[in-house]
Amino acid sequence: MSARAEIDRRSFIERLGGGILIIVSLGPDALLAQQRRRGYPTDVNAYLRIGANGRVTVFSGKIEMGQGVMTSQAQMLAEELGIALESIEMVLGDTDRCPWDMGTFGSLTTRMFGPALRAAGAEARAVLLQLASEQLGLPGERLVAANGVVSVKDDPGRSISYGQLAKGQAITRTLDRKAVLRSVSEFTVMGQSPLRLDARDKVTGVAKYAGDVRLPGMLYARLLRPPAHGAKLVTADTSAAAKLPGVVVVNEPDLVAVLHADPEAAAAALAHVKAEWTPAPPGADQDGIFDELVAKAPAPEVKETKGVLDGEPAPGARRFEHTYRKGYVAHAPIEPHTATATFEKGKLTIWASTQTPFPLHDRLAPMLGLDPVSVRVITPYVGGGFGGKSAGLQAEEAARLAKLTGRPVQVAFTRGEEFFYDTFDPAAVVKITSAVDAAGRITLWDYDVYFAGDRAAQLFYEVPNARRRVFGGSSGGASVHRFAVGPWRAPGANMNVWARESQIDIMAAAARIDPVEFRLRNIQDERMRRCLQEAARKFDWKPAPGPSGRGFGVACGVDSGSYAALMAEVQVDRRRGTVKVERVVCAQDMGVVVNPVGATMQVEGCITMGLGYVLSEELHFRGGQLVTENYDSYEIPRFSWRPGAIETVLVKNDELSPQGGGEPAIVPMGGVIANAVFDAAGVRLLRLPMTRARLKAALDEAPGPKSR
Amino acid sequence: MKRPVRFRVNGRPVSLDTERDRTLLWVLRGDLGLTGTKFGCGVGACGSCTVVVDGKAVRSCQASLNDVQGREVVTIEGLAREGTLHPLQQAFIDHGALQCGYCTPGMLMNAYALLALNPRPVPEAIEKAMEDNLCRCGAYMRILVAIAAVSREGGRP
Numbered sequence: 001m002s003a004r005a006e007i008d009r010r011s012f013i014e015r016l017g018g019g020i021l022i023i024v025s026l027g028p029d030a031l032l033a034q035q036r037r038r039g040y041p042t043d044v045n046a047y048l049r050i051g052a053n054g055r056v057t058v059f060s061g062k063i064e065m066g067q068g069v070m071t072s073q074a075q076m077l078a079e080e081l082g083i084a085l086e087s088i089e090m091v092l093g094d095t096d097r098c099p100w101d102m103g104t105f106g107s108l109t110t111r112m113f114g115p116a117l118r119a120a121g122a123e124a125r126a127v128l129l130q131l132a133s134e135q136l137g138l139p140g141e142r143l144v145a146a147n148g149v150v151s152v153k154d155d156p157g158r159s160i161s162y163g164q165l166a167k168g169q170a171i172t173r174t175l176d177r178k179a180v181l182r183s184v185s186e187f188t189v190m191g192q193s194p195l196r197l198d199a200r201d202k203v204t205g206v207a208k209y210a211g212d213v214r215l216p217g218m219l220y221a222r223l224l225r226p227p228a229h230g231a232k233l234v235t236a237d238t239s240a241a242a243k244l245p246g247v248v249v250v251n252e253p254d255l256v257a258v259l260h261a262d263p264e265a266a267a268a269a270l271a272h273v274k275a276e277w278t279p280a281p282p283g284a285d286q287d288g289i290f291d292e293l294v295a296k297a298p299a300p301e302v303k304e305t306k307g308v309l310d311g312e313p314a315p316g317a318r319r320f321e322h323t324y325r326k327g328y329v330a331h332a333p334i335e336p337h338t339a340t341a342t343f344e345k346g347k348l349t350i351w352a353s354t355q356t357p358f359p360l361h362d363r364l365a366p367m368l369g370l371d372p373v374s375v376r377v378i379t380p381y382v383g384g385g386f387g388g389k390s391a392g393l394q395a396e397e398a399a400r401l402a403k404l405t406g407r408p409v410q411v412a413f414t415r416g417e418e419f420f421y422d423t424f425d426p427a428a429v430v431k432i433t434s435a436v437d438a439a440g441r442i443t444l445w446d447y448d449v450y451f452a453g454d455r456a457a458q459l460f461y462e463v464p465n466a467r468r469r470v471f472g473g474s475s476g477g478a479s480v481h482r483f484a485v486g487p488w489r490a491p492g493a494n495m496n497v498w499a500r501e502s503q504i505d506i507m508a509a510a511a512r513i514d515p516v517e518f519r520l521r522n523i524q525d526e527r528m529r530r531c532l533q534e535a536a537r538k539f540d541w542k543p544a545p546g547p548s549g550r551g552f553g554v555a556c557g558v559d560s561g562s563y564a565a566l567m568a569e570v571q572v573d574r575r576r577g578t579v580k581v582e583r584v585v586c587a588q589d590m591g592v593v594v595n596p597v598g599a600t601m602q603v604e605g606c607i608t609m610g611l612g613y614v615l616s617e618e619l620h621f622r623g624g625q626l627v628t629e630n631y632d633s634y635e636i637p638r639f640s641w642r643p644g645a646i647e648t649v650l651v652k653n654d655e656l657s658p659q660g661g662g663e664p665a666i667v668p669m670g671g672v673i674a675n676a677v678f679d680a681a682g683v684r685l686l687r688l689p690m691t692r693a694r695l696k697a698a699l700d701e702a703p704g705p706k707s708r
Numbered sequence: 709m710k711r712p713v714r715f716r717v718n719g720r721p722v723s724l725d726t727e728r729d730r731t732l733l734w735v736l737r738g739d740l741g742l743t744g745t746k747f748g749c750g751v752g753a754c755g756s757c758t759v760v761v762d763g764k765a766v767r768s769c770q771a772s773l774n775d776v777q778g779r780e781v782v783t784i785e786g787l788a789r790e791g792t793l794h795p796l797q798q799a800f801i802d803h804g805a806l807q808c809g810y811c812t813p814g815m816l817m818n819a820y821a822l823l824a825l826n827p828r829p830v831p832e833a834i835e836k837a838m839e840d841n842l843c844r845c846g847a848y849m850r851i852l853v854a855i856a857a858v859s860r861e862g863g864r865p
Contacts, residue, residue, distance in 0.1 A: 065808050066806075066807030066808030066845045067807070068807070195802070195804075196801070196804065198809065199800070199804075199806060200793075200801060202806050202809030203784075203798075203801055203806065203809075203816060204744070204785070204787070204793070204797065205742070205743070205745070205783065205785045205813050207809050208743070209746075209810060211746075211747065212737075212743035214741060214743070262734065263738070264731055264734050332844060333808070333810070333844050334746070334808070334810045334811045334842060334843070335748070335808070335810040381809060383808045383810025383811075384810060384844045384845060385808075412747065414750060415748070415749040415750055597804060601807065601847070601850070604846060604850070607846070608846025608847075608849070609844065630750075630753060631751075631753040631754055632751065632753050636844060637848070638839055638842065638848075639841070639848050639851075639852065640835060641848075642846075643849075646849060
C-alpha cells in the first residue's frame with residue numbers, strides 16, 4: 001500500500017467516526033479499491049449546498065434504482081443538519097455535480113456512504129451554529145439548531161435561519177474539532193418512515209429514465225448484433241439501409257448501427273443491413289455446463305482450514321456428501337439498458353441507466369479520446385438494476401454514436417439484447433461433505449464452491465473440522481462461461497447459502513432433530529441466534545423433525561453486514577410439481593434502521609424476487625447458444641406467485657451502525673423454500689431452479705409423502 | 709401510406725399525419741412526448757406499456773394507430789386531474805406500492821381499467837386482472853393492497 005493510500009485511509013476512517021465496523025463488514029478489498037481511487041471528499045460543500053431560501057441541495061454519487069436511497073440519504077442528511085426532509089432536493093449520480101463514488105451495489109449506500117454524508121451534515125450544522133453564535137453575540141451553548149433555524153434556547157423568538165447564515169455560499173469555515181453524529185436516542189428523522197421522495201414522480205409518469213430524455217434532432221440507434229454468442233462479424237453491408245429516407249448509418253469495424261428519428265424506422269432499417277458472421281463455436285447445453293465448470297475450474301483458493309478432515313468418524317457419526325447445481329440467472333430489470341448521449345462543443349453528456357456513473361465516466365473519456373472534464377454522466381431514475389446495470393455497453397455505444405454522427409443519440413436495448421448482453425449470475429456448483437455426531441453436533445464441514453465465489457460462504461455454525469475452498473469467483477471466468485457473468489443481487493451468496501442451508505437441513509432430518517433446534521444447537525453467534533428466535537416467535541414455529549408434512553422451512557444467512565433468518569410455509573402440488581408459498585417470515589438484524597418501512601420493502605422485494613431463482617429462473621441454451629429471448633421464455637415471479645403473507649421483523653440492534661438492506665433477505669430464499677418443500681413432500685432437489693418439471697419428476701420417483 | 713389519424717389522448721384531440729401501422733407506444737413516447745408509458749419487452753409480455761383505450765387496458769407496444777383511430781386514449785399523464793392525484797396514484801404512494809417505478813405507469817393504468825369496469829373487485833379479481841403485469845422489484849403485495857384500498861372506497865370512474 002502506498003503512503004498516499006495510507007493517509008487517505010486514515011483520514012477516511014477518522015471521518016467515519018465509528019467506521020471500523022463498516023470497514024470490517026465491507027471487506028478490505030472493496031475499501032482499498034475505493035481508497036486507491038479518490039475516496040469520499042472531506043469538504044462538506046461536496047455533499048450539500050444551502051440556498052439563501054433555506055432549500056438544501058444534497059449531492060450523492062449513489063443512484064436510485066428502486067431501493068429507496070433517495071429518501072434514506074435525505075433522511076440521514078436531514079437528521080444531522082437539522083432540517084426538514086421537505087426542504088431537501090436530491091441530486092444523484094451526476095458526475096459533474098456529485099462527489100465521486102464507485103457505484104451503487106453491495107448494499108453499501110447506507111453503511112458506507114451514509115457515514116460520510118452524515119458527517120458532512122453534522123459538520124455543516126456545527127459551522128452554522130458557530131456562525132449564528134457570532135451573529136447573535138451569544139455562546140453556542142445557548143443556541144439550538146433544528147428545522148433549518150438556529151434559535152436561542154430560552155428565547156425562541158430570537159433566531160436566524162440556515163438560509164440567512166449560508167446566503168447560498170459555500171461553507172469555507174472548518175471546525176477545530178470533529179462534529180459528533182447524533183445518537184439513536186436523538187433521532188427525529190432517521191428511524192422514521194416518511195413517504196418515498198420519488199413516489200409522486202413515479203405515479204404520475206413525470207419520473208425521467210434514460211430513455212425519456214428528448215433532445216432536438218435526436219436519433220434512435222439500432223445496432224447490428226451477432227446471431228449467437230461467439231460469432232464474429234466478417235462483413236456488414238449497410239448500403240441498402242443508407243438509401244432509406246431519414247436513415248443515418250454507422251459502419252465501423254466494431255460498431256454497425258442504423259439510426260433514425262423514429263425508433264421503429266431504425267428497427268426496420270436494420271433489416272436491410274446484410275452481414276456475414278463466423279460460425280459460433282460449439283458449446284454446452286444448459287444441463288451439461290456443470291461438468292464443464294468443474295473440469296475447467298482454476299486451482300482453488302483455500303479460505304479456511306481447521307481441525308482434521310479425514311479423521312476417524314466419531315461413534316454414531318453420519319457423513320453426507322452432496323453436490324448442488326444452479327443455472328445461469330438473468331437480471332431482467334423491466335427497464336432495459338438505455339442511454340441518451342449528446343456531443344456538443346467537444347463535451348459529451350450522457351444520461352444512462354447505470355449503477356456505476358463514475359466508473360462509466362472513467363471508461364468513456366479515454367474511449368472517446370476526451371479529457372475527463374469533457375465527459376458528464378447523468379443518472380436519471382434507473383428502472384431496476386440488481387447488479388446488472390454495472391456493465392454499460394449501451395452507454396458506450398450511445399456515446400460513440402453521438403460523437404460519430406454529431407447528433408444526439410439514444411440506444412435502448414430490446415428485450416432480446418437485454419438477455420443477450422446481460423451479465424448473468426453464473427452457473428455454479430457446490431460440493432459439501434459434512435458429518436453430524438449422535439448428539440446432533442456438526443463435526444465436519446468440507447466445502448468446495450465452483451464459480452460462485454466466497455460471499456456468504458463463511459460458516460457461522462460451530463464446526464471443529466472444516467475446510468472451505470473457492471474454485472473461481474462469481475465474476476469473470478471468461479474461459480469457462482460462454483456468456484458474460486457478473487454481480488446479481490448478493491453475488492454468489494444465493495448459491496452458497498442455498499447449498500449450505502440445504503445440507504444443514506439434510507443433517508437435521510437424518511438426526512431426527514427439528515431444523516430450528518438443530519441450527520441453534522450448532523450456532524453460538526448471538527446475532528444469528530436472535531434472528532432465528534425472533535423468526536420462530538413470529539412464525540409460531542412448533543418443533544418437529546423433517547419431513548413433518550407441514551411444509552415448514554427455515555434458512556439463515558449473513559450478507560452485507562446484516563443477519564437474516566427466514567421461515568416459510570409452502571404447499572406442494574404433487575401432481576403438477578408446483579409450489580405455492582403461503583407465508584414467509586423474515587427476521588433481519590441490520591443494525592440501526594434508517595427507514596423501517598423502506599427496509600421492510602427491500603425485504604419483501606428480496607423474498608418476492610428470490611422466488612424466481614428458486615422456482616423458475618434459468619437461462620436456456622443449447623450448444624452454447626442462448627435460447628431465452630424474452631419474458632415468455634424466462635419466467636420471473638408474477639402476482640399469483642407472491643407469498644400469501646410476508647412478515648418482516650427488524651431485530652433491534654441500535655448498538656451497530658446501519659448495515660446493508662438491499663440483499664440480505666434474498667440470500668436464504670433458496671434454502672428456505674427448498675427446506676419447506678422437503679418438509680412438505682419429502683423430496684429434495686439438488687438443482688436450482690426447482691422447476692415444475694424437475695419437482696414433478698422427483699415427486700414421481702418418491703414413494704410417498706412422508707418417506708425420505 | 710400516410711393518412712391523417714385522429715384520436716383523443718388524455719381528453720385532448722390529436723391529429724397526426726403519419727403511417728397508420730405505426731405502433732402506439734412509439735407515437736405516444738415520440739411524436740406526443742408522453743414518456744410516462746414505458747417500453748419493457750415489445751411483445752406484450754410485461755405490461756409496462758399499458759394504456760387505456762375506450763376504457764380497456766391495452767398493451768401499447770401491440771397496438772397500432774389504426775387501433776386507436778377515433779378512440780379515447782388515457783395514459784399515465786392523464787390520470788391526475790388538475791394536479792389532484794387519482795385515488796389509485798395516492799394509494800400507490802401511501803402503501804409504498806412501487807420501487808424502481810418503471811412498471812408503475814403500466815400497473816396503474818391496468819388497475820384504472822379494472823376499476824372502471826368493476827369498481828369493487830374482490831382481491832381474487834384484482835390479482836387475476838393484474839397477473840400479466842410484471843414487477844421485477846417484487847412490490848406485488850403492496851400493489852394489491854393499494855388497489856384493494858381504492859376498491860373498498862369504490863374507486864373513481
